Every structure is written in structure tokens, then in C-alpha cells.
Amino acid sequence: MPHKDADHPVVKRQKTAAPASASKAASDSSRIFAPFRTVGLVSPTSVPFTSIPLGKTTFQISTSVGRSIQTYDLRRGLNLVFITRPQTPADITATLAWKEKIFAAWGGSKKGESQGIWVFQRGKKVDELALPSDLDEPVKQILILGIWTIVAATTRIEVFKTATLEHYTTIHTTPANNRGNEITGGIVSMPTFLNKIFVGRKDGWVEIWNVSTGKLIYTILPPAPDCGSVTCLEPSPALSLLAIAYSEGTLIITNVLTDKVTLRIEAGSSEAQVNSISFRTDGMGAGNDGRKDGVMATATAATGDVTFWDLNGGGRVMGVLRSAHNPPSYDGPLVRGGISKIEFLPGQPVVVTSGRDNSLKSWIFDETPFSPIPRILHSRSGHAGPVNCLEFLPTDFEGADAGNKWLLSGGQDRSLWGWSLRRDGQSTELSQGNIRKKAKKIGILATNALSHGPTTTLEDLKAPEITCMASSLNRDGGIGAMPGNQPIWQKSRDRKKAQDAEVSGMTGWESVVTAHKNDPYARTWFWGRKRAGRWAFPTGDETNVSTVAISPCGTFALVGAESGGIDMYNLQSGNHRQRFPSGLTPGQARQLKMQQLRQADDIVQMHAEATRQFPVGTGKHTKRITGLVVDSMNKNVVSCSLDGKIKFWDFLTGNLLEQIDWAPMTFPTGCRYHPASNLLAFSCDDLSIRVVDMETKRTIREFWGPQGAINDFCFSNDGRWIIAASQDSVIRVWDLPTSHLIDAIRLEKPCKALAMSVTGEYLAATIENELGVTLWTNKALFKHVPTRQISEKEIGQVSAPTVSGENSHGMLEGAFEEEQAEDEDTVVAPTIEQLSSELTTLSLVPKSRWQTLLHLDFIKERNKPTEAPKAPEKAPFFLPSTTGKENPMASKLQGESEAESSSRITRVEKARFEEVLSTKLRAGAETGSYDEFIEHLKSLSPSSADLELRSLSIGDGDEDSNELLHFIRALTARLKTRRDYELTQAWMTVFLRLHFDLVMENQDLLAALSEWKSYQEKECNRLGGLVGYCSGVVSFLRSPRT
Structure with missing residues (x-):
């Protein structure tokens, strides 16, 4: 298409349709990227974890991550030991660990969806249960009672033989009005009750069934008609005592032999129903000194708190572990929270909790000094909300390969995570300070234990969700950067004290800068220390931050505002260094005013436009800044805005040098820079990506094809490709030299963020409303990738990477794949012998x-040997000689025969x-x-x-x-x-x-x-x-x- 300016060349546009001969069927795989695995998932579902003791030294805890089960070892610090393969065909609905096996029920949640129960051992599928053909309800719980394997659905119970896994019988709960026969409290068994199970119902009844005969033995009625449905059942360590929790908040401990209530407490409310109960079994923890038995813990999905009860003397609250897990966020259902299960490990002063905030934690009780509230022992977690932005860490000044190992991600749960792609145990959340200590000071953790109303949560003490980030490790000092307790996120107007530049100069300073949603401050982070930094940089006009950038040298941070302002700060001192455009002194302001008056003359104005010189202090963007870039030499700053302009600023003076105006044709929504090729890429609101040469300031490529808004895009590590994710659920790859669309991946949901490692080995992507980060390997590192133009018809549905890495491909595996027959990479230009008969043409x-x-004669003369060939040296006495006098005639005849044959x-x-x-x-x-x-x-x-x-x-x-x-x-x-x-x-x-x-x-x-x-x-x-x-x-x- 023609450029807006007449003096610019015609832009080479991308071909939007492949030749008819190149049309092919849709492919179910990518030509460049192969699915590898998904990182960041620990316990993202509401399916409770299951645990089992492993000998006498440790426990193994298994959590559901959708269609796979991950098993962690407690003694190893909750390190991952197994991931089940293959993946289940549908989401897992219930799990159970028994001996060396794990039972996983899947499917049935949607109408017509298939379902089943698979058995895994050491991560591998070994067997499966054949469910009855008339079962159309999802399985909610699995229980093994001796020789019986019991499976509970919504209104029925299936019984299998444990030894052979054969179906034995089906038990239907007693019918009731308003679907009162639904199993809402699960099923449990109790010691000494042979073949008996207890079933909690929606109408508040607890039925006792004999699974061997399939008969109803007894029904325990609620203590009052208004107790509501049963939400949880748990047998106590004392024989014949069963804890029953109801939806209205009542919790009773009843003797099932006499059907009498032993203890009744109000453990919750109708808004915060108790969904998990556990009893401590090591005989300690109760009483004033913690040396008595009788400790019970309760938790609810409505909050992240765990309440500990002393059941002696009628029951009392010992303490509340506030915010053990994040509560459900008021920002929306996408940021999950609440506790799904708590469990005291048998015979141990350790309690394990799993939350819907994608975390698994273990807590331990201290005996000396005694504390009724446990402290954290181990923790494994990930993002509790969808991920907004991704960035691979660049290599540091020593050239260390950090860019291929560490991936930064910012999510809607207000956290910044660093993911290790080599060892999961090294992944960590960057600290935002001692949040719990701050909460104690303002009284968040000291509220009434049973108060479940809306209060200030730990989430409110964190920085708002991250929308943009930038990093440079050239000045990162590692774990020794700025030793001591440094203040966190000081604002320029209320800083406590000046910082010692000598200390930071020797040890390094912050290396990551982030922008936050609806926040006027950009915040800094220490990557080496994995914690928040010292500074919070404000925008110049107190409007919200829209984007950030960091200079390649790692010394300066740039902050773009929604109003169009750009400010630059020094990361070492935290001082403001420059504004784009630069501020004016009173004398410069008067001079600018006079110049504007002189430009009222048409001739002067035409001359100023022809020379393209911008007065000092002018050129500010009028709308939101959508992209900021600093070139590799710290000479120029490039900014783009929703006002349709791309501006090139002088880094030192802040003066505007040049600008490109695309309004009203299109408005840039994002900017990416590739230092090696010195190219800029801009995503635009007309669903295109334009590439600009930074030297000539001219558009050299335009890429079209997305059918929805461009969510994110990036350059490949070598600058040859542009990879873009759009709202139409397709990730597209364009080849810059040929301007061809060479690959595309169609996913089930749109991709929201993209990043490619500096070595080109990995492509990281996040899926809409998903918690994990998917990783793809680059097959082009070890095999040729055709650059043939593909059409939209060839874009097929591709399965995203899985947690278990099933059907994944490493780079080396991709290298040994069989080459598929491909058409010519590009349309080869015909060989023209002569353009015109009037032209003298070379060959x-x-x-x-x-x-x-x-010069062939001279070459032959030069290559002639300088001396005659020497006779070979005599062989040692113990080896036979082939050059001696033995049979000289035979050698002569043989030589003549070979010469004659050769000459013929x-x-x-x-x-x-x-x-x-x-x-x-x-x-x-x-x-x-x-x-x-x-x-x-x-x-x-x-x-x-x-x-x-x-x-x-x-x-x-x-x-x-x-x-x-x-x-x-x-x-x-x-x-x-x-x-x-x-x-x-x-x-x-x-x-x-x-x-x-x-x-x-x-x-x-x-x-x-x-x-x-x-x-x-x-x-x-x-x-x-x-x-x-x-x-x-x-x-x-x-x-x-x-």
C-alpha cells in the first residue's frame, strides 16, 4: 500500500493468499514449534489432595492439575517426584492414594461426556475400573474399605472388588424431595465398623450403608431442622465418634453407636461453610501447655483461614491461622482462592493444606515454646490468577545463560514469579516484603476468629496486578546486591533517607521494572535477591502508568503515562533524570513562544516542516503511551501512542528528533525492538503489524492476517521471525526476509502473552483464563523450516503443551523427525538469461x-613437484618388505598390465x-x-x-x-x-x-x-x-x- 508521505517508498506487503498450487489440508501440528510442557501448576482445581505414608520416614502428597496428577515428597521439601501419564481424556474429579497406587476419576461433569476411573502406579497407568453403562453422574469421591473400592457419585454409590476391580453392586441413596438425596458431604468409613460407610446428604441426613449387602442400616438425623445440608464428614481418633459439618455453620461430634451428640459448636456460617475437617493424631497440641490430646482443625472455601479447636471442656478456639491461603479475590472469579482441604499427617505435628489459589503448603507446630498456631514448613505454589505478561531474562554482563533458564511472569493475582525451566524447585515468587508482619500491625490477622465478613485481606497489601515489565541484568548484583534491610518501594516525595551510591555501585542495584494496573507508580525489583526493590517511580503528571522500559545498560528506567508523558529515572539513586520532551527554563519558554509567533508566516512554517526540526520542549504525546524502547547504544528513545504517532527522542537531551504519523490510518498498540537488526515492530489497531527500520525511519514490512485484536507479539532471537498472538486463538509466525506467513498454531483459547528465549530454544505462552505457562520448543534449531507461504485453510487445531509433557518434543527429538515432503520454500524467481537484446549480458x-x-598453464606450472619422489624407507627387520628383490618380474608384469588397462x-x-x-x-x-x-x-x-x-x-x-x-x-x-x-x-x-x-x-x-x-x-x-x-x-x- 502507498505510504502516507509521498517521499517514502511503496511498502512491501505480506502476501495474504498462497498460490493455488500450494493449497493443502489443515495441519494438526506446527512446522516450527513443538509442545513441550506446562509450568506453574500445583493445585489449580478444587479436587482435594490425597496423601499416603511412604514407610516410616516420609509422606507422598498427590494433587490434581486438571488431567494429570502430581505427586510430591514431603521429606524432600515437597519436591515433585511423579506426574501421571497418559493424561485423562477429561478433567479429573476425584483422587485417592492407596498403597502404591493412585485412583483418578475423570469426566462426567458435562452432559454426554465420557468418564472413567484409571489406576496409576509410579506415574504410569496400570489398570482401570469399568463403570456401569447407566452411570451418568460425575464421580465425586473414591474410598477403599478393605476388600471394597467404593465410588460415590451425585446420588448413587458404586462398589467394586479391590482385588479384581470388578463391579459388585450399586447403592442408590434414599429418594427425597428437592433433590435431598444428593451426596454433598461425601462418604467415610470408621474403624471397627466392618463393611459400613457413612453418607452425608443434602437434606442433612447421614445414612449408614452396608456395602456388602447393599442395605441401609441406619440414618442419623440433623440436631435441628435448620442445620442445612451436610458439607463434610470426618471420623475422630476416638472410636465411634464422627464429626459432621452442616451448611449453616453447625458442627457436631456425635456417637454413631448411640446417636447422641457429644459436642456441638458453631464452626462456620452460611456464607463460610466448613468443607474440610481433620483431627491431630499425635496426642499433643491441646490444653494450655499443648500436652493434651483433642485438637481439631476446620477450614472453608470462602476464606483462606484455618481454625484450630481444643475439644476438651466443651470445645474452644485455640487459634486461627489467618490467610494460610489466599481467599477468593473480590476482583473476580478468575483469581481463585479458599482452602480445598486440610489434613493432619498421621502421628505427626504437621498439617497439610491445599488451596484453590494453586498452592500446597505444610505447617508444623512448635513444642518449645508451645504455639497453638503452626508455622510454615514447606510450600509449593504458582499464580492464583491468569498471567498477564511474560519475559525471558536476558543474559547478564558475564554472558551467563540466564535467558534460557529463567522466565518472569506477572499475573492478575498481584504476584511476580520467576520460573526455572531446568529445575521446578528453584521457581519462586519475588517477595513484596513481610506482608504478614504488615498485616499484624494494621490488625488484619488479629480480627475475631469467627468473623467471616468482608475485611481487608493480605491481597490488599500487595502491589496491584502487573501489566507490563522490563529487565536488564547488566547492573544486577545477584544475591549480594544492596545488602541489609532496604526500604521497599520508596516514593520520591516521602523518602526516608538518601541512599549511599558507593554501596550500590559496588554491589549492583535493581534489574526489573514493572507497571501496574490503575497505579501511578512503576516499581523496581531485585532479581538476584528475589525481592522488591527500593523505588516506586511516579509519572510526571500523576496519571496511571501505561508502560515501562529499561535501558540496555541497566542504569535507567523509563515510565510511560496514560496522559502521554514519559519520564526517566536513575535506578541507582532513584532520582529523576529526564523528561520527554525535556522541561523548559523560563528563557527557553520565551524563545519557544517567539518561534511559534514567527512560524505564523507561511514561508517560515514551510521551511520548518521541510527541515523537520522540532523546537526544544515540544512533541509530547497527547494520548496513552503504548510502547517504549531504548536502542542498543543508549542514543535514542522510541515511543508510540494511541495518538497515532511514533516519536524518536534524543536519550541525553530529551529533544524530539523525528516522528512518524500514522493517524488516522491506524494507531499503534504495542512496540518491540530487536537490537541486532535495529528493527522496530508495532502492533496496530487495524489488526496488522508494521516493521520500521530504525535507521531510515521507514516502514519496510506490513503483516496482515489476524482476525482479532493482537494480544502480544515478539521477535525471534535472531530477528528473522515475528511471532504474534491474536484474539482469534491463533499464534502466527511471519518470516521477515520473505514477508511470508510460514507457520500458525490454532489453540482452543486465545493466547494472552508471548515471550521467546534469547537462545531461541523456547517459546513461552499463556492461555486466556489459565494459570500455567505453556512452553514450546523450537524445531528450527536443528532442522530446516520451509519459508513457503501458508494459507488460512492450512492452519489446523494444535494441542497445547501439557503438565505431564505427554506427546512433547524436545529439540533433539525434533531434529531426528522424518522430513516431510514440502513444496518449494519460496516462489523462485525464473532464471533470465538476458533482460533485453540491447543489453550486453554476462553469464x-x-x-x-x-x-x-x-591461467591454466600457470597453475599447472605452479603445482609441479619441486623434487623427485623419494624411495620409501626400509621396513624393520621383523616385517616383510614389498620393495625388495622378491619376484621383480611379477611386479613388472603387473605394472605393465595395469598401465595397459588404464590407457585403454x-x-x-x-x-x-x-x-x-x-x-x-x-x-x-x-x-x-x-x-x-x-x-x-x-x-x-x-x-x-x-x-x-x-x-x-x-x-x-x-x-x-x-x-x-x-x-x-x-x-x-x-x-x-x-x-x-x-x-x-x-x-x-x-x-x-x-x-x-x-x-x-x-x-x-x-x-x-x-x-x-x-x-x-x-x-x-x-x-x-x-x-x-x-x-x-x-x-x-x-x-x-x-
């Missing part, structure tokens, strides 16, 4: 070939070789077209061409057999067509050098040579005239007088 033969032909073969091949040359030359003489002869001669090597020319003969003296005459005429005909000019000259030079004596003795050859000479002189004069004319014109244009 496409390499220059070295005809130059070698000209050489003579035959030589005769055939000369026959081809003579045939093509005589055929050209008969037809008058020597094209085949010339093409044959062009294909020969220098030594072969020299042999051909030497083999030409004068024949019998007549014209038909005179090969020398035909050769001169062939070169003359080629000279007339003005083709292969340099080859013609080289061949004639060699020909005259070899056959000059014969030519001088034959009148026919002299006449043919004179004809060739006349055409040669004519062509030389014509070329000389054209070259002289061009030289004169250029000299005239370069003359200073013109």
Missing part, C-alpha cells in the same frame, strides 16, 4: 571458472568425450544455432574445457569438417546476441593461444576471425560510449556548481 558461470581457464580405458573415455563436443559443434553449424554447444561448453570444468579446445582439428581441409572454423563462427554468433560476454572473450583468448599457427595459414579461418573482430570492435565502442555518457552525467550531478 552466470562463476568468475573463478573462466579465470582458471585463462582412458582412450575410450577420451574418444566419447571428443565425440560429444564434435557432434554438438557440427549440429550447430548445420542449423545455425550454437546454443547447445555453448551450454555444453559452459558446463565443463576449466581443465575439461581446455582439453576440448585443444582437441579441435582442421579436419580434411573442407568447410564441413573444419572444427576450428565452426568454433569461431559459434563465438561470433554468441557475440552478436550480446550474451555470455566474458566467457566469449576467455574462450577466444585460449583458442588463439592454442591454434594461432593454424589460423594464420588458413584463409577461411582468417576471414571468420576478421568478422568476429569487427563485431568485437563495434560492441566495445558502443559500451565505451554508454559508460562515458553515464560517467559524465554523474560527474555533472556531483559538481558543486550544480
Whole structure:
């Protein structure tokens, strides 16, 4: 499409349709990227975890992550030990760990969805249960009771034999009105109750069934009609005592033998129903000194608190572990929270909790001094909300390969995470200070234990959710940066004290800068120390931050505002250094005013526009800044805004140098920079990506194709590709040199953020409303990727990477894949021998070939041996000698035989070789077209061409057999067509050098040579005239007088 400015060239646009011959069926895989795995998922679902003791030394805890189960080892610090494979066909709804096996129920949540129960052992599927064909309800719980495996659905219970996994019987709960027979409290078994299970119902009843006979034995009614439905059942360590929690907040401990309530407490409310109960079994923890038995813990999905009860003396609250997990966020359902399950480990002062905030934690009780509230022991977690932005860490000043190991991600849960792609245990959330200590100071953790109303949460003490980030490790001091307790996020207007620049100069300073949603401050972070930094940089006009950038040297941070302002701060001192445009002194302001008055004159204004000089202090963006970039040399700052302008600023002075105006044609929404190629890419609101050369400030590429807004995009590590994710759920890859769409990945949901590692090994992507980060490997590192243009019809549905890495491909695996037949990479330009018959055209033969032909004699002379070959040294006495006097006649006869054989073969091949040359030359003489002869001669090597020319003969003296005459005429005909000019000259030079004596003795050859000479002189004069004319014109244009 034509550029807006007339002096700009026509932009090379991307082809939007492939040739008809290249049309193919949709592919179910990417040509460049292969799914690898998903990181960041620990316990993202509401399915409770399941645990089992492993010997007497440790416990294994298994959590559901959608369609796989991850198993963690407690003794190893909750390190991941197993991931189940293959993935279940649908989401997992219930799990159970039993002995060395894990049972996983999946599917059935949607109408018509298939379901089943698989059995895993050490991460591998070993068996499965055959569910009844009439089961159309999802499985909610699995329980093993001796020889029985019991599966609870919504209103029915399936019983299997544990030994053979055969279906035994089906138990239907007693029908009731308003679906009161639904199983809402789960099923449990109790010690000494053989073949008995307890079932909690929606109508508040607890039924006791015999699974062996399939009969209802007894029903425990609620203590009051208004208790609501049963939400949780848990047997106590004391025999015959069962804890029952109801939806209205009542919790009772009843004796199932006598059906009498032993204890009744209000453990929750209708808004915060108790969904998990656990009893401590090590005989400690209760009483004033913690040496009595009788501790119970309760938790609810409505908050992140765990309440500990002392059941002695009627029951009392010992303490509340506030915000053990994040509560459900008031920002929306996407940021999950609440506790899904708590469990005291058998015989241990340790309680394990899992939350819907994608975390798994273990807590331990201290005996000396005694504390009724446990402290954190181990923790594994991830983002509790969808991820907004991604960035691979660049390599540091030492060239360490951190960019291929560490991935930064900012999510809607107000956290910044660093993910290790080599070892999951190293992944960590960057600290925002001691949040719990702050909460205690303002009373958040000291509220009434049973108060479940809306209060200030720990989430409110964190920084708002991250929307943009930038990093540079050149000044990162690692774990030793700025030692000591430094203040966190000091604002410029209320800083406590000045910082010592000498200390930060020796140890380094912050290396990450982030922008936050609806917040006027950009915040800094220490990557080496994995904690929040010292500074919070405000925008110049107190509007919200829209984007941030950091200089390649790691010293300066730039903050873009929604109002259009740009400010630069020093990361070492935290001081404001520059504004874009720069501020004006009173004298400069008066001068600017006078200049504006002078420009009222049309001539002056036209001259100012022609020179493109911008006055100091002018050029500020008028709308939201959408992209900020600092070039690799710290010379220029590039900014783009929703006002449609792209501005180039001087880094030191803050003055506007140049600008590109795309309004009202389009408005840039994002900017990316590739330092090595010095290219800028801009995503625009017209669903296109434009590439600008930073040197010429001109648009060199335009890429079209997305059917929805562009969510994120990035350059490949080598700057050859542009990878973009759009709202139409497609990730597209364009090739910059060819301007082709070479690959596309269609996902089930849109991709919201993209990042590519600095080595090009990984592509990281986040899926809309998903918590994990998917990783793809780059197959192009070890195999050729065609650059053929693909069409939209060839974009097929591709499965995203999974947590278990099932069907994943590493880079080396991609290298050994079988090559599929592909069309030509690009549309190959036809080989044009000659653009016009009026042009003298050179051949496409390499220059070295005809130059070698000209100097072949000198090359042979140079390559001659300088001395005669030496006789081989005598062999040692213990080895037989092949050069001695033994059988000399045999050696002589053998040598003569080999020489004779060799000479015979050489003579035959030589005769055939000369026959081809003579045939093509005589055929050209008969037809008058020597094209085949010339093409044959062009294909020969220098030594072969020299042999051909030497083999030409004068024949019998007549014209038909005179090969020398035909050769001169062939070169003359080629000279007339003005083709292969340099080859013609080289061949004639060699020909005259070899056959000059014969030519001088034959009148026919002299006449043919004179004809060739006349055409040669004519062509030389014509070329000389054209070259002289061009030289004169250029000299005239370069003359200073013109």
C-alpha cells in the first residue's frame, strides 16, 4: 500500500493468499514449534489432595492439575517426584492414594461426556475400573474399605472388588424431595465398623450403608431442622465418634453407636461453610501447655483461614491461622482462592493444606515454646490468577545463560514469579516484603476468629496486578546486591533517607521494572535477591502508568503515562533524570513562544516542516503511551501512542528528533525492538503489524492476517521471525526476509502473552483464563523450516503443551523427525538469461571458472613437484618388505598390465568425450544455432574445457569438417546476441593461444576471425560510449556548481 508521505517508498506487503498450487489440508501440528510442557501448576482445581505414608520416614502428597496428577515428597521439601501419564481424556474429579497406587476419576461433569476411573502406579497407568453403562453422574469421591473400592457419585454409590476391580453392586441413596438425596458431604468409613460407610446428604441426613449387602442400616438425623445440608464428614481418633459439618455453620461430634451428640459448636456460617475437617493424631497440641490430646482443625472455601479447636471442656478456639491461603479475590472469579482441604499427617505435628489459589503448603507446630498456631514448613505454589505478561531474562554482563533458564511472569493475582525451566524447585515468587508482619500491625490477622465478613485481606497489601515489565541484568548484583534491610518501594516525595551510591555501585542495584494496573507508580525489583526493590517511580503528571522500559545498560528506567508523558529515572539513586520532551527554563519558554509567533508566516512554517526540526520542549504525546524502547547504544528513545504517532527522542537531551504519523490510518498498540537488526515492530489497531527500520525511519514490512485484536507479539532471537498472538486463538509466525506467513498454531483459547528465549530454544505462552505457562520448543534449531507461504485453510487445531509433557518434543527429538515432503520454500524467481537484446549480458558461470581457464598453464606450472619422489624407507627387520628383490618380474608384469588397462580405458573415455563436443559443434553449424554447444561448453570444468579446445582439428581441409572454423563462427554468433560476454572473450583468448599457427595459414579461418573482430570492435565502442555518457552525467550531478 502507498505510504502516507509521498517521499517514502511503496511498502512491501505480506502476501495474504498462497498460490493455488500450494493449497493443502489443515495441519494438526506446527512446522516450527513443538509442545513441550506446562509450568506453574500445583493445585489449580478444587479436587482435594490425597496423601499416603511412604514407610516410616516420609509422606507422598498427590494433587490434581486438571488431567494429570502430581505427586510430591514431603521429606524432600515437597519436591515433585511423579506426574501421571497418559493424561485423562477429561478433567479429573476425584483422587485417592492407596498403597502404591493412585485412583483418578475423570469426566462426567458435562452432559454426554465420557468418564472413567484409571489406576496409576509410579506415574504410569496400570489398570482401570469399568463403570456401569447407566452411570451418568460425575464421580465425586473414591474410598477403599478393605476388600471394597467404593465410588460415590451425585446420588448413587458404586462398589467394586479391590482385588479384581470388578463391579459388585450399586447403592442408590434414599429418594427425597428437592433433590435431598444428593451426596454433598461425601462418604467415610470408621474403624471397627466392618463393611459400613457413612453418607452425608443434602437434606442433612447421614445414612449408614452396608456395602456388602447393599442395605441401609441406619440414618442419623440433623440436631435441628435448620442445620442445612451436610458439607463434610470426618471420623475422630476416638472410636465411634464422627464429626459432621452442616451448611449453616453447625458442627457436631456425635456417637454413631448411640446417636447422641457429644459436642456441638458453631464452626462456620452460611456464607463460610466448613468443607474440610481433620483431627491431630499425635496426642499433643491441646490444653494450655499443648500436652493434651483433642485438637481439631476446620477450614472453608470462602476464606483462606484455618481454625484450630481444643475439644476438651466443651470445645474452644485455640487459634486461627489467618490467610494460610489466599481467599477468593473480590476482583473476580478468575483469581481463585479458599482452602480445598486440610489434613493432619498421621502421628505427626504437621498439617497439610491445599488451596484453590494453586498452592500446597505444610505447617508444623512448635513444642518449645508451645504455639497453638503452626508455622510454615514447606510450600509449593504458582499464580492464583491468569498471567498477564511474560519475559525471558536476558543474559547478564558475564554472558551467563540466564535467558534460557529463567522466565518472569506477572499475573492478575498481584504476584511476580520467576520460573526455572531446568529445575521446578528453584521457581519462586519475588517477595513484596513481610506482608504478614504488615498485616499484624494494621490488625488484619488479629480480627475475631469467627468473623467471616468482608475485611481487608493480605491481597490488599500487595502491589496491584502487573501489566507490563522490563529487565536488564547488566547492573544486577545477584544475591549480594544492596545488602541489609532496604526500604521497599520508596516514593520520591516521602523518602526516608538518601541512599549511599558507593554501596550500590559496588554491589549492583535493581534489574526489573514493572507497571501496574490503575497505579501511578512503576516499581523496581531485585532479581538476584528475589525481592522488591527500593523505588516506586511516579509519572510526571500523576496519571496511571501505561508502560515501562529499561535501558540496555541497566542504569535507567523509563515510565510511560496514560496522559502521554514519559519520564526517566536513575535506578541507582532513584532520582529523576529526564523528561520527554525535556522541561523548559523560563528563557527557553520565551524563545519557544517567539518561534511559534514567527512560524505564523507561511514561508517560515514551510521551511520548518521541510527541515523537520522540532523546537526544544515540544512533541509530547497527547494520548496513552503504548510502547517504549531504548536502542542498543543508549542514543535514542522510541515511543508510540494511541495518538497515532511514533516519536524518536534524543536519550541525553530529551529533544524530539523525528516522528512518524500514522493517524488516522491506524494507531499503534504495542512496540518491540530487536537490537541486532535495529528493527522496530508495532502492533496496530487495524489488526496488522508494521516493521520500521530504525535507521531510515521507514516502514519496510506490513503483516496482515489476524482476525482479532493482537494480544502480544515478539521477535525471534535472531530477528528473522515475528511471532504474534491474536484474539482469534491463533499464534502466527511471519518470516521477515520473505514477508511470508510460514507457520500458525490454532489453540482452543486465545493466547494472552508471548515471550521467546534469547537462545531461541523456547517459546513461552499463556492461555486466556489459565494459570500455567505453556512452553514450546523450537524445531528450527536443528532442522530446516520451509519459508513457503501458508494459507488460512492450512492452519489446523494444535494441542497445547501439557503438565505431564505427554506427546512433547524436545529439540533433539525434533531434529531426528522424518522430513516431510514440502513444496518449494519460496516462489523462485525464473532464471533470465538476458533482460533485453540491447543489453550486453554476462553469464552466470562463476568468475573463478573462466579465470582458471585463462591461467591454466600457470597453475599447472605452479603445482609441479619441486623434487623427485623419494624411495620409501626400509621396513624393520621383523616385517616383510614389498620393495625388495622378491619376484621383480611379477611386479613388472603387473605394472605393465595395469598401465595397459588404464590407457585403454582412458582412450575410450577420451574418444566419447571428443565425440560429444564434435557432434554438438557440427549440429550447430548445420542449423545455425550454437546454443547447445555453448551450454555444453559452459558446463565443463576449466581443465575439461581446455582439453576440448585443444582437441579441435582442421579436419580434411573442407568447410564441413573444419572444427576450428565452426568454433569461431559459434563465438561470433554468441557475440552478436550480446550474451555470455566474458566467457566469449576467455574462450577466444585460449583458442588463439592454442591454434594461432593454424589460423594464420588458413584463409577461411582468417576471414571468420576478421568478422568476429569487427563485431568485437563495434560492441566495445558502443559500451565505451554508454559508460562515458553515464560517467559524465554523474560527474555533472556531483559538481558543486550544480
